[in-house]
Amino acid sequence: MDDRIASSANPLFDTLVVIGPGLIGASVLHRARRDGTLARRLIAVDVNPVFRDRVRELGIADEVTGDAASAVADADCVMLCVPVGAMGEVAATVVPAMRSGAILTDTGSTKVAVIEAIKPSLRPDISYVPAHPMAGTEFSGPDAGFATLFDDRWCLLTPLQDVSSDSAVEAVETLWQRCGARTRTMAPEHHDRVCAIVSHLPHLLAFTICGTADDLADQTRSEVLDFAASGFRDFTRIAASDPIMWRDIFLSNREAILEMLARFMEDAQAMARAIRWDDSDYIVDRIERGRQIRRSLIGNHQA
Ligand SMILES: NC(=O)C1=CN([C@@H]2O[C@H](COP(=O)(O)OP(=O)(O)OC[C@H]3O[C@@H](n4cnc5c(N)ncnc54)[C@H](O)[C@@H]3O)[C@@H](O)[C@H]2O)C=CC1
Numbered sequence: 001m002d003d004r005i006a007s008s009a010n011p012l013f014d015t016l017v018v019i020g021p022g023l024i025g026a027s028v029l030h031r032a033r034r035d036g037t038l039a040r041r042l043i044a045v046d047v048n049p050v051f052r053d054r055v056r057e058l059g060i061a062d063e064v065t066g067d068a069a070s071a072v073a074d075a076d077c078v079m080l081c082v083p084v085g086a087m088g089e090v091a092a093t094v095v096p097a098m099r100s101g102a103i104l105t106d107t108g109s110t111k112v113a114v115i116e117a118i119k120p121s122l123r124p125d126i127s128y129v130p131a132h133p134m135a136g137t138e139f140s141g142p143d144a145g146f147a148t149l150f151d152d153r154w155c156l157l158t159p160l161q162d163v164s165s166d167s168a169v170e171a172v173e174t175l176w177q178r179c180g181a182r183t184r185t186m187a188p189e190h191h192d193r194v195c196a197i198v199s200h201l202p203h204l205l206a207f208t209i210c211g212t213a214d215d216l217a218d219q220t221r222s223e224v225l226d227f228a229a230s231g232f233r234d235f236t237r238i239a240a241s242d243p244i245m246w247r248d249i250f251l252s253n254r255e256a257i258l259e260m261l262a263r264f265m266e267d268a269q270a271m272a273r274a275i276r277w278d279d280s281d282y283i284v285d286r287i288e289r290g291r292q293i294r295r296s297l298i299g300n301h302q303a
């Protein structure tokens with residue numbers, strides 16, 4: 001491990017720079033501030049001056065700036081928390097300015113495309129550890145962040161043989177564990193297929209069902225708004241997510257999402273057939289499987 005990465009009793013890093021202190025970045029900063037075990041010094045970088053002011057007011061960083069290159073000069077770890085589509089551009093700005101031996105990591109929701117975007121900017125003396133905390137909400141920006149966001153949630157790491165040193169992987173794993181998360185390592189391609197089904201497709205369905213309900217607005221608008229039961233409300237929560245972030249996710253995980261969507265449409269078609277032909281067994285079996293999944297999820301969470 002790099003000698004600037006302190007032992008477990010002390011903060012993990014001397015200086016941690018969070019680029020993009022929105023929901024995810026601000027949550028890391030809140031946690032770092034609360035516990036003092038992540039870094040001695042916290043620097044936040046954002047392109048948006050309004051967000052920079054908010055981060056200052058929240059008091060979650062020692063320094064707040066719009067100048068990414070100067071901010072990272074003395075960092076031990078630089079965490080990119082910007083939308084997936086901005087990762088490559090931000091890496092191209094910061095990597096040349098990082099000190100030798102420092103760690104670069106990101107929190108992007110897709111991994112293959114983010115790695116492809118960042119890799120051309122890497123240097124042999126910088127370790128890059130891609131990561132993805134499987135925790136979030138439909139809110140964005142610095143005010144959305146909170147210290148407990150990652151408690152008992154997974155953070156998936158997709159280290160690369162050629163650019164992620166063992167000590168850097170260990171440090172990033174420790175960082176997320178100190179944020180409250182459980183960590184798991186997997187290949188980037190596997191990550192993207194898993195997330196396509198458990199995260200990206202559900203968001204696609206939520207955006208679509210709200211759009212469809214809105215298209216039917218002439219007949220149903222008042223009913224949608226007035227009588228929306230909890231099922232539809234659950235979809236609207238997810239559908240309130242940030243459009244730029246989700247555009248970037250869909251476009252950067254195109255193949256896996258289209259594959260899972262095709263499979264979903266086949267299964268939805270089978271459900272339609274069962275309803276049309278009165279196939280009660282099929283309908284009950286499908287609903288029963290949904291129930292089981294929900295129960296095992298709740299069980300796992302409580303455990
Ligand atoms: N929202 C969620 O639930 C989750 C998001 N992620 C991923 O984490 C990343 C951040 O997501 P959120 O925190 O939700 O986004 P957010 O929209 O809340 O925050 C992004 C921040 O990045 C800033 N930013 C954008 N471009 C920038 C640039 N070029 N330089 C500096 N700052 C820049 C924005 O001003 C904003 O403050 C994304 O890649 C997303 O895919 C990962 C897990 C969960």
Ligand SMILES: O=C(O)C(=O)Cc1ccc(O)cc1
Nearest residue numbers: 109133134135136137138199
């Ligand atoms: O708000 C929700 O339900 C989420 O699923 C949040 C979320 C969004 C994007 C991710 O990459 C991971 C988690």
